[in-house]
Amino acid sequence: MLRIALQSKGRLNEKSLELLRESGISIEENSRRLLSKSSNFPMEVLYLRDDDIPQTVSCGIADLGIVGFNEVMERNYSVEVLKHLEFGKCRLSLAVPKYLDYAGPEFFNGKKVATSYPGILKSYFKEKGISCEIREIAGSVEISPSIGLADGIFDIVSSGGTLVQNGLAEVEVVMESDAVLIAAPGLDEEKRQIAETLMSRFTSVLRSRGKKYILVNVPNEKIDEALQIIPSMKSPTLLPLADKGWSAIHAVVDESEVWDKADRLKKIGAEDIVVLSMEKLII
Ligand code: PRT
């Protein structure tokens, strides 16, 4: 039995549960419970605030956790990052009031910066040789310059809307982040095997996201050209049609490229292009 720590509520909660669901793992959903078991996988879920997840995993109270990479870097507990999960994407950036002239990181020499991520910021300034006073605050970091608490801020940015609303300009991206799967150091063999099964399910789910399955009929003399347009992961499936002289190609393509590829296939004489959603891509 493996215990995984997930954010109890907030930005990563729903996406983390969705990833488990898509990986075929059923969890009893009862938001008031701290711990719930899976009915079909040897795992239980411990719901925590995201700030507490790295420490809980590091000391082995939970074996695994899903948390923002930013929290892992900030807390600096000893945990193993097993996998980047590609949701909860954001960046940690320095921002200053937009009317200021900003010429580079030296701007921050002798200045004050407000943040909830003092650890990451301290390392960044140290590496750049900049001496800056870091003011740690728990929330509403973006209002600090306007109330005179700091000259600039260091905070999570996603769309950039919050910075714009507060008259701030993003001047340095210090790190990129997404949700990561972390593990306690030294899991025993049984737990490691469950973790590996889980990781391989996550990999399949993540691979199938943004992919479509395409079926297309092409005249045999155009097969080579069609295969240039839709190369597949290994090799596309090629099947003869009852109508001699034609074949069907099946392949997996990125969703963003479907229309472009369909247009190009039509131009070389392909017909009956069918595009299907990818449920799973298990490799
Ligand atoms: O209650 P708990 O402590 O568990 O949650 P929390 O409030 O500390 O965290 P939460 O749920 O806000 O965020 C959890 C994780 O989501 C973060 O640690 C990041 O890894 C990730 N994430 C992704 C974000 C954002 N995007 C995000 N936009 N976390 C916070 N924000 C905030 C940011 O602080 C700023 O106030 O959104 C604002 C900026 O957004 P834009 O779109 O206006 O740029």
Ligand code: ZN
């Ligand atoms: Zn938090």
